[in-house]
Amino acid sequence: MTRWIALLALGVLLLLPIGVGPYPIRVATVIFMWAALAGSWNLLAGYAGAVDLGPVVYHGIGAFVTAALMLKLGLPFLVSAGLAGVVAMVIAYAVGTPTLRLRGAYFAIGTLALAESAKQLALAWDRLTRIPLTGGSAGVSLPLSAGYVLFYYVMLVLMAAVTAAALWLRGSKFGYGLRAIAENDRLAEASGVNIHCLKRRVYVASACVIAVTGGTAGYWLSYINAADVFSASITFQMVVMTLLGGLGTPFGPVVGAAFLTLISEFLGTRFVYHYLIAIGVIIVAISLFAPGGLTSIFALVRRRTEATA
Amino acid sequence: MTFLADLIQTLINGILQGGVYAAAAVGLSLIFGVSGILNAAHGELVMLGAFATYWLSTLYRIDPLLTLPISFGLLFVLGYALQYFVLNRTLGRPLLLSLLVTFGISLVLLNVALRLWSADYRLLRIPYLERSLVVGPLILPLARVVACVVGIGMVAALSWLLASTRLGRMIRATAQDLEMARMVGVNPRTVYAVTFGLGAGVSGVAGSLVALYAPVEPNMGLMWGGLTLGVAQALTETYLEAGLSLLVAFALLYLILRFMPAGIMGKGRLE
Amino acid sequence: MSLLEVRGITKRFGSLVALNAVDFSLTEGEILGIIGPNGAGKSTLFNLIAGLETPTAGAVSYRGRSITGLNADAVCRLGIAKTFQIPQLFPRLTVAENVLVAALYGRGRGLTESWREAREWLTFVGLADKAEKPAETLTVSERRRADLARVLGTGAPLILLDENMAGLNRREVEAAVGLLREVRARGRTLVVTEHIMRAIMGLADRVVVLNYGEKIAEGRPADVMRDTTVIKAYLGESYA
């Protein structure tokens, strides 16, 4: 049942660009982009219980590596973005090995510091290494892309991949291992779960998706600079969207991304000066009345209906 | 000689900066330590404190230093109310939920401030603080010295309060063992509200201190709400190029966390 | 060849010596009791063997292979699993999933196989009816049994039970002792810490007595209980 609805939704989304103008497609692309980013974060935080406050590192790496491969080596976009994903995986493996040994709040603050270091390093990179890569604060300008439909599909695939991964985690051996780690990492370890290895796999996989998303977003915007692509506000948005939709649920990030994007679109174009205040209030209200996220409201309604039926 | 003077001056800059940082940070960590709340609105509390001082001394001609207790009081009430009416409803929920709630609160506070007071930069003119103490080759801007001393004093006062008063014992008991605290008759909801009030008050005063020497504007929380890196930052700034100072500071922080976690924060409770 | 060899194992926490040069060994199929007053170092000893903590000095070997300094998960997969003094669970997984994780990872089986095993062990400890309940809803004595089922689920031949009977009433203790005998009959080797003497006396083939981190006696339970050093350790100087 689940699978069918999800596939149906995917089918509709695949055909969407046919009937709709460029703007709704852009909004949809933005939603997919955030859903892919938030979904990647959800894999680690929601399933493996590791609250990463520095996922934006791979967003930035993805953006700059994609840009460098396109500009310096003249590779096509999709190849560049794919390779950027691979580069991010290698870096994530090296960085994740020591970092993932931090527990709880230390991991959160450690990754936050990591992200800030990465941003400063990216800003200083060209001056320090004399290898032009990030353009320092001047950033890097990319060629204008041909169309918008490409980005729509790339982001859609990324979102679908992350969501499929989350769905797969729910019933698989790997997923049970992760949930065990999230619930009680010492006990998981004592039960034979190699927690570092499992966490690292998720970390590396989510770094890959985040990097490809970052590379795609950079090309889409046609201009990147370190302060923007390594911005902590991207991390924040990922966290907020996931929590809003439902942490540790496969569709939570998608729902959160769609909700926040659409509500800010809807209110932002009507109440230009006050919509952010309203959104703040809405976020507070949702977190108080549906602490499990928006997806939990439906679960509740469903349970009630079943109880009365 | 100049080398030594430079070194001492650098350390002093770091300490002066660090005193205010410490005051700004202690509010954040008090709330996290006691109630387990990750306060995403911390920077906004600092900003509100700065505005409190700015408006009180601009509109009502109150001496900026005398506004500090008022700023504390206002922010205490705000913090108490936020915890009592909003955050207490998230008790017993996953920790990350507090991050979401406080993020919503920060959006509200920041944008209300932006609409009320616009994004203008405002600088407090305090003639008697606009001087520097000059000791030999060393320069100590008076406003910063005052801010630092008050900041450190406030951190000390807070530690005293936590260590030696009945209220402090209640707060610590609640932080350590909620069940136990309940059994001896402590109402955790009230304690959490008082704690958030104290944390907010201290953050507000930190903002007021910043207002003594730096511009006040709604977005300032982004800059001041963050991490406490005073000395490390200033040190690397003089001896390396400034562009690297933040890199080094954050890298240092990362290494410290990685290799000696217990040293910095005591017990991490984010699960 | 002995199944487990512990040689000169020492653990210091700062200036506190939790364990000081403790030796003992274990043969396959045995039930070894480890007794001693609170704070004698029993849990620390278990944590060191299971890889949850690293010893300051000394060595542990299992089936002739050194396991000192291995991570807990590696130790578990090699064949040593432990329960916790305060029974640990994955609170929001179901009881069956708790055991499932152990079977999946401790034993390294596939999903279908592991589900079957998880249910088998739950039936064995008498929790079959709770299999689909979230683990956090269990009572204390049920938690202990779930913890036992999880440890059995890992398939580890050597099982360390850390005060698995604490907080149980007399009837439950008897049932637990019977269950552990049955576990041994199924070919597992057990190391049991316990303060409830009665339980240990009827269960263990041999006991090791710890006091303030030192081994003060070792032998058959009945002999050890007549040892004056042991009596002193338990009851204080005046009773000796």
Added chain:
Amino acid sequence: MTLRSCGVRWLAGLLVVGWALTVPGGSFIAPPAAHGQAKEFKVGVAISLSGIFSRDAALLKEVYDLWADTVNRAGGLKIKGTGYPVRITYYDDESSPQKNAQLVERLATSDKVDLMLGAFGSSVVFAASAVAEKYKYPYISGAASANPIFERGFKYVFATLNKTFDEVEAAARVFSLAQPKPTKAAVIGADHLFGKLSAEGFKKFLGEMGIEVVHFEIFPVDLTDYNSIMLKVKRQSPDLVFVGGLFANSLRAMKAAKEVDFTPKGFAFSYGPTVPDFVKEFGKDAEGVIAASEWLPSFPFKDPVFGSAQTFADAIQQKYGHAADYVQAAGAAGLVAQQTAVETLGLVPPLGEKEREAVMEQLHRQDIQTLYGRVKFGADGGIVQKPPIAVQNQGGKFVMVYPAEVGGAKASKLIYPLTPWRSR
């Protein structure tokens, strides 16, 4: 499993709602535009009403509002004898390039505005101009001047400010008038596009003048303590100090100089002092600071929209209670240029793609006078032949001190060296 399928239904529900909101025709998000009989020019702007650029963007928004008022009071844009009023739609980009690009796309394809106005902030303008280029909207920024924006071969991007690197020239060259002749200078710049470029500009022009740069440093934007940097500068005891940065950086650098009690003989900024808050906050301490600029109210420039430079400045003063900044004048010039192009071509709203293309070509072609001076765009969209000037705060007002004469306006005498802070 309950949670699993519930998520799916949510998703399905959202999709339906999302579809309903976004499909053209029956929609919330894209309210159907009343095409055909539009009697007004719909003008769209995505600008930072919140976030880090909100202070600077507010100055630009003031000009846009003033323009709409002024034009509408005069009966609107005059096309073939008929007046068409303008209506501006603002969107908030929250200082995010991503969001700005999205909103520009909305303005172009869903709101179908006739004209677009520029945003503030180089990174934002980068993202926005790429979308504007795609949909063929002339995009005139009165506030973005970073050189790389004009190196992309776009046809629809224009700027009325000089490119950053050149803009600071006069603020450096003015010290050739100083007596005694300065020999040593320090240059510091904030690490963002504008700050860095202007610091590099200062360095280059000082080199040409034979003044030694004894300290050059680019510092991170997030820096909260400027005292350490200013102390390093002080230890070198340069005659001149140059700061490359936006308003906030300049404010903090000035404050730090006071705190470490260092008064250079000459103190120049790429941007900041001319923002009204600066002089207001520093009072007499701001006396004598030099800023790179391109315009002053006293310049003898005129246009049919705002009148003279002085009347524009008076209008800003009256409406918003502060002196006009040159970036505001540059913004106004952009508006005048676009309006002139539309009026010259006699285009009646709504403007389609072809009409906007014509506007773009007209903008490249035309050579007009505005309150800001001559506006003629080069092939890359940058303004040509605009002499940068240096202004100095003398008695609470900015006066031109370099070059000797612009469009007939004479320079005042440079105050040099500055009086130490402590003796003021």
